[in-house]
Amino acid sequence: MPVLGKTRKEVLTEFRMEELLEAARKLFAEKGFHGATVDKIADAAGVAKGTVYLYYRSKRAIYWAALERGIAAMIEEVQTQVDAEETLEGKIRAFITIKLCYFERNRDFFKIYISEFGSAFTHPVQIRKRFGDLYLRQARVLEALLREGIKRKAIRSIRADTAALAISDLTRGIITQRLLGWSKGGVESDIRFIFDLVWKGIAAP
Amino acid sequence: MPVLGKTRKEVLTEFRMEELLEAARKLFAEKGFHGATVDKIADAAGVAKGTVYLYYRSKRAIYWAALERGIAAMIEEVQTQVDAEETLEGKIRAFITIKLCYFERNRDFFKIYISEFGSAFTHPVQIRKRFGDLYLRQARVLEALLREGIKRKAIRSIRADTAALAISDLTRGIITQRLLGWSKGGVESDIRFIFDLVWKGIAAP
DNA sequence: CAGTAAAATGACTACCCAGTCATTTTATCG
DNA sequence: CGATAAAATGACTGGGTAGTCATTTTACTG
Incomplete structure (x- = not known):
């Protein structure tokens, strides 16, 4: 049920996307596109690899x-x-x-x-x-x-x-x-x- | 036997290294370091992959x-x-x-x-x-x-x-x-x- | 031309990793 | 507290490739 403009789901999605982006930024900067693996990004964001794909296509x-x-x-x-x-x-x-x-x-x-x-x-x-x-x-x-x-x-x-x-x-x-x-x-x-x-x-x- | 400063071997080595470098230059430029494969470089230079490693360490x-x-x-x-x-x-x-x-x-x-x-x-x-x-x-x-x-x-x-x-x-x-x-x-x-x-x-x- | 050495080959190994999906965990609610 | 749905998981798959090495081809020489 939308209460304050954002549903629970929307808040969670936003949070996860943010955490992943932050982790990704660091790793891409450090290792480059090829050197950074999705596994490591997931790790750094404190989630499992599969979760990454729930929030980003690739x-x-x-x-x-x-x-x-x-x-x-x-x-x-x-x-x-x-x-x-x-x-x-x-x-x-x-x-x-x-x-x-x-x-x-x-x-x-x-x-x-x-x-x-x-x-x-x-x-x-x-x-x-x-x-x-x-x-x-x-x-x-x-x-x-x-x-x-x-x-x-x-x-x-x-x-x-x-x-x-x-x-x-x-x-x-x-x-x-x-x-x-x-x-x-x-x-x-x-x-x-x-x-x-x-x-x-x-x-x- | 060295005849004119260069042995047969030296001439061949120089030739192969040159051919490989030329092929590599094109492929690296086109595909980037990761996109260019050693196989393709060898192909473009007209040799097999193993040969590449006779002339370059990596x-x-x-x-x-x-x-x-x-x-x-x-x-x-x-x-x-x-x-x-x-x-x-x-x-x-x-x-x-x-x-x-x-x-x-x-x-x-x-x-x-x-x-x-x-x-x-x-x-x-x-x-x-x-x-x-x-x-x-x-x-x-x-x-x-x-x-x-x-x-x-x-x-x-x-x-x-x-x-x-x-x-x-x-x-x-x-x-x-x-x-x-x-x-x-x-x-x-x-x-x-x-x-x-x-x-x-x-x-x- | 035979025998030997040098050069070349490419199948193979060992590894890596993006993306998937059956299964498990967590949250929600009557 | 079950029951159901949402979210998360991580083992697995499929595809790819750098580098190796036993084998084959080519060149050289007496």
């Missing part, structure tokens, strides 16, 4: 759920913070900052994200497209900012879509470097570095 | 050989072309251009390269280090250029190591976009775009 489905949810959360956070800034400069800086901080906080997720990027070429077209759409969605937040800047002559006339992807690449690159231990400076220093490079690179003369 | 060994040789060849090509340029501007442009063209010509290799990048986090430390060294080696070519530019006041005072990695990331990003079909322009247009962004970003005021 191993891939869990993987996708983890990836999709992570990207969606990131986009939301980025969008909110960008909207909160007044100036174009502030907005672009926020875009870089929030992404960097989000990944710094969610290292597990970033590892999955990056790994998916690497497999993009070997996946079937349809999966590649799905990931591409997800990735492009966050780039488009930035693209809109750049377009606005170009219109207002604050930014020189560049290809906004390409520039947005380039800035995303730079951000992703810095995060990778940080996770691999190649970056010696602090987060602030890294943010400042990228932002300076980008801003000087795109600002109107 | 599947991983073939993979590494393909990756290492590809990166080494790229570095060599980049270094040569960079050296051939006179100006700092020309050298930096050459760095970007040659990498882009090299990968454009060796798409198979790039797919392996990128995929390795994605798996960097899930590999054992020792393998990760090995790949890192390889990657950093090419970044150091650029780093040396930047340092020289900073010394000569042509480039503003920035962290040369971080900037070198950032420019590498940008280049890698563009190549990825091209391979995924996200980049609409031609190669020249992409090169010009990155170079402009970078040059304006790092040039002395």
Whole structure:
């Protein structure tokens, strides 16, 4: 009997899916898609393997759920913070900052994200497209900012879509470097570095 | 009996290793490390599976050989072309251009390269280090250029190591976009775009 | 051409793992 | 407290593959 919008069953389902997702995120991050086994994910979530299949259709489905949810959360956070800034400069800086901080906080997720990027070429077209759409969605937040800047002559006339992807690449690159231990400076220093490079690179003369 | 520096055996070994590497490169690029089977690699090289193991210790060994040789060849090509340029501007442009063209010509290799990048986090430390060294080696070519530019006041005072990695990331990003079909322009247009962004970003005021 | 060594073969072993489903455990309710 | 349904279990199946090695093929040599 539905009492407060959610039936008992719905609550349980939500709980199990959450626990499984959390366990899966850690294992996929640690071992990669192939290295993480459904058995281990079940174990980590404190259930038996069969139970996993009561909540997710397949191993891939869990993987996708983890990836999709992570990207969606990131986009939301980025969008909110960008909207909160007044100036174009502030907005672009926020875009870089929030992404960097989000990944710094969610290292597990970033590892999955990056790994998916690497497999993009070997996946079937349809999966590649799905990931591409997800990735492009966050780039488009930035693209809109750049377009606005170009219109207002604050930014020189560049290809906004390409520039947005380039800035995303730079951000992703810095995060990778940080996770691999190649970056010696602090987060602030890294943010400042990228932002300076980008801003000087795109600002109107 | 060694006649011309190489024994019959050495020639055969070299030939087989080459054939296998070529076949492996294609398959790894197409299917990824897990998707490519030793059987298929052997097939593609026109030998039986057992023969593969006469020339390579393991599947991983073939993979590494393909990756290492590809990166080494790229570095060599980049270094040569960079050296051939006179100006700092020309050298930096050459760095970007040659990498882009090299990968454009060796798409198979790039797919392996990128995929390795994605798996960097899930590999054992020792393998990760090995790949890192390889990657950093090419970044150091650029780093040396930047340092020289900073010394000569042509480039503003920035962290040369971080900037070198950032420019590498940008280049890698563009190549990825091209391979995924996200980049609409031609190669020249992409090169010009990155170079402009970078040059304006790092040039002395 | 026979005999020997080098090279190649592919059937086989040993292992791994996604996904299933008959069975057991737990919750619900009259 | 049974009876019934919902949820969970884990042994099992089917498919797959890295790496081995006894056997066969090919090349070389006297």
